Amino acid sequence: MGAKARPSSAQGPSKSAITRERIITAAAQVLAERGYAGTKLSDIAERAEMKAGSLYYHFEDREDLVDHVLKRGVDESFRRVKTALKALPKDAGHVRKLETAIDAHVHSILQFGDVTSASLQLLRQLPPELQPRYRREQQRYGAVWHKLIVAAQNDGAIRDDLDPVRLRLFILGQLNWVADWPRTAVGDRDELRKEAVALVLHGVVPSREGR
Amino acid sequence: MGAKARPSSAQGPSKSAITRERIITAAAQVLAERGYAGTKLSDIAERAEMKAGSLYYHFEDREDLVDHVLKRGVDESFRRVKTALKALPKDAGHVRKLETAIDAHVHSILQFGDVTSASLQLLRQLPPELQPRYRREQQRYGAVWHKLIVAAQNDGAIRDDLDPVRLRLFILGQLNWVADWPRTAVGDRDELRKEAVALVLHGVVPSREGR
Numbered sequence: 001m002g003a004k005a006r007p008s009s010a011q012g013p014s015k016s017a018i019t020r021e022r023i024i025t026a027a028a029q030v031l032a033e034r035g036y037a038g039t040k041l042s043d044i045a046e047r048a049e050m051k052a053g054s055l056y057y058h059f060e061d062r063e064d065l066v067d068h069v070l071k072r073g074v075d076e077s078f079r080r081v082k083t084a085l086k087a088l089p090k091d092a093g094h095v096r097k098l099e100t101a102i103d104a105h106v107h108s109i110l111q112f113g114d115v116t117s118a119s120l121q122l123l124r125q126l127p128p129e130l131q132p133r134y135r136r137e138q139q140r141y142g143a144v145w146h147k148l149i150v151a152a153q154n155d156g157a158i159r160d161d162l163d164p165v166r167l168r169l170f171i172l173g174q175l176n177w178v179a180d181w182p183r184t185a186v187g188d189r190d191e192l193r194k195e196a197v198a199l200v201l202h203g204v205v206p207s208r209e210g211r
Numbered sequence: 212m213g214a215k216a217r218p219s220s221a222q223g224p225s226k227s228a229i230t231r232e233r234i235i236t237a238a239a240q241v242l243a244e245r246g247y248a249g250t251k252l253s254d255i256a257e258r259a260e261m262k263a264g265s266l267y268y269h270f271e272d273r274e275d276l277v278d279h280v281l282k283r284g285v286d287e288s289f290r291r292v293k294t295a296l297k298a299l300p301k302d303a304g305h306v307r308k309l310e311t312a313i314d315a316h317v318h319s320i321l322q323f324g325d326v327t328s329a330s331l332q333l334l335r336q337l338p339p340e341l342q343p344r345y346r347r348e349q350q351r352y353g354a355v356w357h358k359l360i361v362a363a364q365n366d367g368a369i370r371d372d373l374d375p376v377r378l379r380l381f382i383l384g385q386l387n388w389v390a391d392w393p394r395t396a397v398g399d400r401d402e403l404r405k406e407a408v409a410l411v412l413h414g415v416v417p418s419r420e421g422r
Contacts, residue, residue: 033336035246095416120391121332125244158415162406165396170410173388174381180331181384185376195373199381203414204369205306 020058023048028069028118036066036125066122070134073119077108078141085144094152099197101148105175106196110189113179120176142168171200231269234259239280239329247277247336277333281345284330288319289352296355305363310408312359317386317407321400324390331387353379382411 013021026048031039041062045052059065084104085097092100109116123134145168153160175196178186186192224232237259242250252273256263270276295315296308303311320327334345356379364371386407389397397403 034248037245038248159417166403166406169392169396170385174385177384181380185380192377195377201414201416203412205412206370207418
């Protein structure tokens with residue numbers, strides 16, 4: 001596994017890195033449309049507008065490419081949420097942390113929607129022996145959320161009458177689904193991010209004092 | 212299209228109707244795992260534990276079966292939400308209506324999760340010429356939600372600073388995702404339904420007067 005590494009210059013990603021991204025996105029789209037079993041490397045090459053043979057310059061084989069799609073979805077969200085949380089001041093409260101994690105997660109979905117959507121769908125289509133390694137990644141990411149939620153509940157910053165595991169799944173489901181929205185509904189991305197945060201934190205019913 | 216109709220007795224669904232349900236569920240599972248292009252009728256028969264030839268007694272062909280899976284997901288939610296809304300007293304308020312719709316939708320997801328999950332995933336995998344008819348069904352169902360949301364916003368029963376289309380997609384995404392939760396997370400279904408309603412209505416932050 002592991003695609004061949006290419007150096008990236010100080011000016012930004014190398015041409016090769018950009019091509020790899022294009023291939024991963026194309027692979028995600030084709031995998032989402034045709035499924036794991038129905039996707040051929042030649043379909044992916046066609047979508048990426050390159051020759052099938054050239055794919056081998058960037059990825060070892062179909063499985064290597066699938067591996068990248070699967071890891072990318074979770075990895076991007078994980079990386080962004082961790083980075084955003086680290087950037088908070090030390091004394092940031094629980095609600096602020098949650099807000100930050102929600103915003104960072106949606107941000108990654110908006111940017112890597114095709115990949116997230118494909119990877120979540122692919123997970124179920126994988127041969128059973130390949131599933132554990134990806135599930136583990138998902139669980140590691142889930143653990144970050146679990147910690148945030150439980151800490152906030154323990155301190156009374158968020159309601160504690162909701163099961164923390166279900167709460168996490170409700171939140172992530174709501175946010176992940178954005179990847180499958182019709183493009184026309186997405187609209188202004190900054191608005192969408194704000195709305196996602198507002199909805200999770202406060203729901204749709206205005207609090208009494210705000211009326 | 213249209214599977215051959217079988218009479219159902221006054222005692223409940225006929226044996227044939229039960230078999231048809233088993234086939235539709237099996238088809239949904241296999242389609243979710245292998246994708247539209249990768250699913251053969253023989254795979255579905257194997258999952259339903261019957262001979263491929265017997266499927267033809269219940270469905271005309273692979274496309275007819277796919278058609279049933281695709282329509283079933285939306286249909287069940289649609290039917291339940293409409294029924295639940297109709298059962299409300301005439302003077303039920305907007306929030307009560309929303310609560311009712313959320314609860315009925317989750318209920319259908321909990322019961323027909325495999326089919327909902329498969330049908331939402333399948334929609335993207337369909338050949339473009341087949342998509343419009345299913346999208347239309349989805350849109351008709353979406354319109355019921357849209358009306359609820361806009362009426363509630365207009366009357367100030369729910370906050371009006373959220374775009375009604377995005378709000379609907381956030382809510383349905385959160386609820387639909389339940390179909391893909393790990394079984395262990397689902398837990399008590401009545402609890403889950405209550406939590407889904409509470410979360411959409413009030414979010415995670417306790418309102419100030421409740422603290």
